[in-house]
Amino acid sequence: MSQLTQSSAWKALAQHKQSIESQHMRTWFEQQPDRAERYSLSAAGILLDYSKNRVNDDTLALLFGLAEQQQLEQAIKRMFAGEEINTTEQRAVLHTALRADRHSPQWQQQSDCLSQVQASLDKMELFVDAIIQQRWLGYTGKAITDVVSIGIGGSFLGPKVASEALKPYWSDALTVHYVANVDGTAIADKLAQLDPQTTLFITASKSFGTQETLANTLSARSWFLSHGASLPDVAKHFVAVSSNIEAATEFGISPDNIFPMWDWVGGRYSLWSAIGLPIALQIGFKHFKSILAGAQDMDEHFRTAPFEQNMPVIMGLLGIWYTNFFDAHSHVILTYDHYLRALPGYLQQLDMESNGKNVTRAGVSVDYATGPVIWGGEGTNGQHAYHQLLHQGTRVIPADFILPLRSHNPVGTHHDMLASNCFGQSQALMQGKTLDEAKLELASSPLSEQQAELVAHHKVMPGNKPSNTLLIEQSTPYSLGAIIALYEHRTFVQGVVWELNSFDQWGVELGKQLGNQVLDAIAKEEQGVHLDGSTRSLISKFNQAKLNKN
């Protein structure tokens, strides 16, 4: 048994769970008229209402006790101080430095790092302005109208989600496109829409060794060169963002065209760095800085607020409560904002790559559940699909509802309808429907008494399903920065409690290694004798199909 599950804080929570298990949130709301105010707080422009959770003051006190026992406060300090908390890779974790106020005394110790960040931001700003103001021209003297960002994972999801979320802020001068998948269809489809004279490619890769990104960049360059451009023109159309300057230069990117990144920024925490260049091109540098400002305010909140008023801490601990004491296997993010529709996919990488781990920092196997499956989608669409399972399925699935109070597109009463659906869903999850209520509802129906009795049982909803509601003023660069930083820190909190290293991702490696062996077997048209029977047979079918085509 691990120390964690044997600890007094853990055992106290397990015992407390037994004592509140039979209690219904419905009753709590009836008994506590101020429950919503009591369990709400604001930070960095976000209001969090966490009153529809299966917690009372005792639960929260016990959860804060767990956080204290796991030395969360010290862990937060260590992260902000730039200690090498990514122990398996011996790296600091300083994505917060990318959005820091470098004049703040808090950051004096990191002045070196902040100077590098500032230099990179300056380089980005000059570049973005030159492109948008049409001073940086393509090889035939035409202005750049399209930017293709080639990257995958953390070098893709953040910029893609932010660009999509901030459509109201797009500059008219440019369209930014994204290509991630190695599936040739992705790059072919994209290139078919573009003119090489007016297209700029950004290769975004921290390592500059990622198969998909390098393959797509090579294909883009071949297309560029086969459509009228010559080698010296490449410098006007290909730039890169990487921490591996050597590999990027060797690949053929001119050193002047390389924007730096650092090993103390994890890929999934990197949209604040030059990896965010496509965002800055799409919305302009001023708005890009607002994203950083929103994140900076959330950082300050996380660093300084007491646990009882600390949004990422509370959200992180609520997640622990359900994962470890209610056996919740997943967590759903429901964005009631069309602009934020891709956010769940981004948070999926952030959380699942960070806390999808089964050993502690000390390398000891855990005997408790860690990161849940993160999924979700756009409201109201999901209500007509998977919400059925949220309401009547057998699993506890904690939900986060995210809603902007104001729409960028105030069409008729659409926003009222959107908001009422959002609030109505969390209300339904919380209160459910009793058998008596279902029967009463059916009393005036034309159904026979027997049929009404049967249907009533199907209409019962247990309720007591937990959710948070996050309200933002509007989907702005600032609020997006704050939301993403909130979830980064929520993930951190959980990683600390579970004693994980949330900043490595060794699990991704095996698939890459084996994929390369298979690629070798395909290239040599072999079956790969050293591989297992299933993989050999699949390769053989694939190679056969290639031969048949030839």
Ligand SMILES: O=P(O)(O)OC[C@H]1O[C@H](O)[C@H](O)[C@@H](O)[C@@H]1O
């Ligand atoms: O930026 P890159 O080095 O190309 O890495 C891109 C992505 O690939 C990896 O497989 C990791 O799982 C991700 O965390 C990373 O963001």
